[in-house]
Each structure stands twice: as C-alpha cells, then as structure tokens.
C-alpha cells in the first residue's frame with residue numbers, strides 16, 4: 001500500500017483513498033456518531049436520541065440524502081452511551097444492527113447456553129486475567145443484546161460494505177471492535193482509543209494486560225491516516241497512533 005497519500009498515480013486511486021466518514025457530534029465532541037457515506041450508508045454508534053436528531057438534520061441539510069439509504073447500524077460495543085439512540089434510528093431507517101460476536105458469546109455463556117467446550121475456548125481466549133465477565137456484562141446488557149441482528153467476527157468485512165474490516169479490540173470492554181478501511185486508511189475505534197485535547201490518543205485500560213498488549217499491537221500494525229474515536233475529536237493526520245498512550 002502506498003504510504004504517501006499525496007502521491008497518487010491516477011484519479012482512480014485518489015477516489016479509492018477518499019475519506020468516507022462524516023462525524024456527527026456536539027460542539028465538544030462528547031459522544032460521537034459516525035456516518036460512512038457510500039452508495040448505501042452505515043451509521044456507527046447512534047449514541048443518544050440527540051445524536052440521531054443531529055444525524056437526521058445533517059443528512060437532510062448537508063448530504064441531501066434520505067435516512068432510508070442507511071443499510072447498516074454498527075455498535076462498537078454495548079455501552080448505553082453508544083446504543084441508546086438505536087431504537088429511534090431504526091424506527092426511521094429500519095436498518096439491521098450489528099455488534100461483535102464476542103458480546104453474543106459472553107451473554108450466552110452467562111445464560112449457560114454455550115457448550116462446555118466453547119466455554120473452555122472462551123475462557124482461554126477472552127477471559128484470561130483477572131477480568132470477570134459477569135461484571136462486564138450486567139443484566140442491563142440483555143436489552144442491548146436484543147437490539148442486535150448481525151454478529152460480527154474478527155477480520156470479517158461489514159455486510160454490504162466489504163472494504164470495512166472488523167478489528168476485534170478487547171480492552172475497554174471484551175466485545176469492543178474497530179472498523180478499518182485499508183483503502184481510505186480510516187479507523188473508527190469506538191472507546192478503544194479516545195482523544196483528549198492537547199494530548200496523545202489514549203488506549204483505554206483494562207485489567208487484562210495481555211489482551212490490551214495484543215490490541216495495541218494490532219492497532220499499531222494498521223496504516224491509519226484518519227482516526228475517529230467514540231469520545232473526543234477525530235485526528236486527521238499521518239500515523240495518529242504512533243504516540244499512543246496506554247491507560248494501564
């Protein structure tokens with residue numbers, strides 16, 4: 001991949017690298033909703049009903065597109081500040097909702113629905129360290145669980161949007177995911193990384209250090225020019241993750 005984004009050999013390549021993501025937020029970027037603007041649109045983290053109203057107005061006044069052209073809603077994790085606008089948005093656009101398959105597995109495990117060998121697998125790969133999943137998936141998550149239609153696996157392309165890859169990024173929560181487009185070099189990172197005015201991007205901490213190291217390694221291996229966090233301002237710069245701080 002060409003790492004110098006000013007050096008395109010053709011218009012076609014420039015098209016490939018064009019940014020797709022629009023930020024819908026309040027003036028302080030307290031909680032961000034993102035719109036992937038393609039032939040059909042994807043909304044990432046509808047946030048609150050206020051964000052949904054802002055999204056509605058943005059589509060109407062700036063992009064001149066109907067909300068019905070949204071064909072997918074993605075949740076980067078199941079925290080309520082990212083999900084509480086889902087029902088309102090769905091009542092308008094009727095798009096399916098997608099989230100990490102890790103969340104489904106943990107909730108099923110909590111209900112005792114998983115086969116014991118799958119539990120052993122999960123225990124080995126997801127729940128090692130002092131983290132207790134029961135603390136991370138309180139009963140309130142059952143409500144979010146019911147919102148989800150599509151469970152996304154690591155490295156898989158988004159349904160209908162194969163250029164966008166799911167990157168599993170456990171840390172802030174075990175079910176956290178990022179969305180990465182290697183052509184436009186955009187990374188939507190939910191609460192995995194937040195940005196703070198005047199500081200380096202911060203990888204959110206977790207009691208599971210091994211998982212956090214692995215997430216850091218994966219994120220650093222990606223070519224990123226545009227970083228879109230769930231909270232704080234997006235960073236539009238070469239290699240925004242180079243100086244990332246880690247909240248150990």
Ligand SMILES: [Zn+2]
Nearest residue numbers: 077079172191
């Ligand atoms: Zn969160």
